[in-house]
Amino acid sequence: MVKLVLMHKADSIYDDQPDQVYDFPRQYLKAMNEAVGDWIVYYEPVKAGQRGYFALAVIDRIDPNPVVPGRYLARIRPGSFLEMDRHVPRLIEGRPMEAALTAPDGSPLSGGLAQSAVRRITEGDFARIVNLGLPQRLEDIEATRYDPRPFDMAEGAQTFECPVVERLLRRSYRDVAFRRKVRDAYDYRCAISGLRLRNGGGRPEVQAAHIRPVEHQGSDSVRNGLALSGTLHWMFDRGLISVADDHSILVSRNKVPADVVDRLLSPGGRLIPPRDPRDAPHPENLRWHRENVFGQIATGDLAW
Incomplete structure (x- = not known):
């Protein structure tokens, strides 16, 4: 299995419903089949500012598109889709979030893979995007949002570092x-x-x-x-x-x-x-x- 970044555009010709199905052409079929059962990250470029990485899901299976020959539908596993608490930009301090899009000097690559709608992503990059978009301490952040010291939080308690998945x-x-x-x-x-x-x-x-x-x-x-x-x-x-x-x-x-x-x-x-x-x-x-x-x-x- 392999983790992927999937590009999604709201005005795309593809019939995507990010929490249910991702529509894609044949050229990405090999990578999508490799990702069945694993997590993907949705990325959306927006002309008026980068929406960036905005959601996660697990691919359940791949079906041929019954309406459009040469296209396929990645079915999203029920209950897996989750939106980021905050969108993660493509670049942070000028450096891409994805190693595959980073030049040796740390600058972003342009064209080629950067324009691909389906990209493989390393486990490390996946974890970094998740931790930025969905912080480890999100439950504590919400619990203390309006009350900085909830009564049930023990003095000096430390948050258990739960694995990302x-x-x-x-x-x-x-x-x-x-x-x-x-x-x-x-x-x-x-x-x-x-x-x-x-x-x-x-x-x-x-x-x-x-x-x-x-x-x-x-x-x-x-x-x-x-x-x-x-x-x-x-x-x-x-x-x-x-x-x-x-x-x-x-x-x-x-x-x-x-x-x-x-x-x-x-x-x-x-x-x-x-x-x-x-x-x-x-x-x-x-x-x-x-x-x-x-x-x-x-x-x-x-x-x-």
């Missing part, structure tokens, strides 16, 4: 990374009520909800998340509310009293979008929620 698979770590990305994407505002609430210590009350749950093969992509208040998160998970393709809010009217709707939903009745359109909920995730969760709970299980 083990950290990427740990559910508690992934939950923190997902929560930080989703709440930031929506500027700590509930996407359904429009409220931005903080407690006395400045801690945001908004939560991060998976649209398609992880246990049902939902990913930890921001596009599978919504920033919601606690009550609306509860209602969304139980199918009392959902979101249409046009981002209007759907309500199970026979189960939710009208006065509750009036108090909790934004006046326009539409989902409040994230700051970056690229983070908007993926239509397939919204469709899954409507078809599998919305309206499913029995009325007798509710009490208002």
